[in-house]
Amino acid sequence: MGDRTRRAILERLAVHPCPVGELAAQLPVSRPAVSQHLKVLKESGLVSDETVGTRRVYRLNPAGVQALRDQLDMFWNRALANYETAVRGDAEAADNPETEEK
Amino acid sequence: MGDRTRRAILERLAVHPCPVGELAAQLPVSRPAVSQHLKVLKESGLVSDETVGTRRVYRLNPAGVQALRDQLDMFWNRALANYETAVRGDAEAADNPETEEK
C-alpha cells in the first residue's frame, strides 16, 4: 500500500541503509510495526536485508523500485492512451455521422 | 487510493465518458459506491463531470492524470537518486577511511 509509514521507511532507506531499531526511532510507530512493514516491502522486492552481527541492515533495492515505477508508469500511460484514442474516435464520429452505431 | 474498483472506474472512463448508472452496471458494486468513488476522484482532479439532462456524465481529466503521474514519478525518481548519491558517498568513505565519522 501507499501509506504514510511505508513511504517514510522507503525515504529513509533511500538516504542510507539502516537497521530496524534506528529506523523505528525516527518514526512515530513501534519497532515491531516497522518490522512488519519491512516484511511486506521485502516480499514486494523493494528492499533487501543483510544480517550483520545482531543487527539487520535493510537497504533499498533499486531494481525492485524501478520495476514498480515502470508498472505504475505503464498503467497511467495506458489510461492516457485510451483516452486519446477515444477522443479521436469521437471526432471521427462527429465528422461522419452515418458511422454511428444503431 | 489504488484499489481495484477505483482503477476499474478510471479504466472505463478512459475508454469513453459515462454516466454513473452505466458505470455501476459494469461493476460488481452498487451505484452509490460508484458515486462515492467518483466524488473522491473528482476531488483529486482525476475526473470531471458534466450534467446533461437528468444524467451526470463523468469523463477522465487528462491534466489531473498527468499531474498525478508526474508526482508519482518524482517520488520514485527522488528515491532512486538519493540511493545513488548514498552509494557514491559510501564508495568515497571506503576509499578514504580517515573520512569516517566518530
Add this chain to the structure above:
DNA sequence: CGCGACGGTAAGTCGTAACTTACTGTTCGT
C-alpha cells in the same frame, strides 16, 4: 402537475490493514 428515472447523501455494517504488547530466538560481549 405528478410520476418515474437518475444520482448524490446519510447512516450503519463489515473486512482488513496498521499498530500495540508480549514472547521467543539469535548473537555478541564479558
Add this chain to the structure above:
DNA sequence: ACGAACAGTAAGTTACGACTTACCGTCGCG
C-alpha cells in the same frame, strides 16, 4: 556460559476504507 541488545513472530485491538440500504432532491416526460 550468562546476560543484554537487537529483531522477528503471535495474538489481540483499533481505526479506517469500501460497501450497502434507505432516503431525498432534481429533471423530463406523459
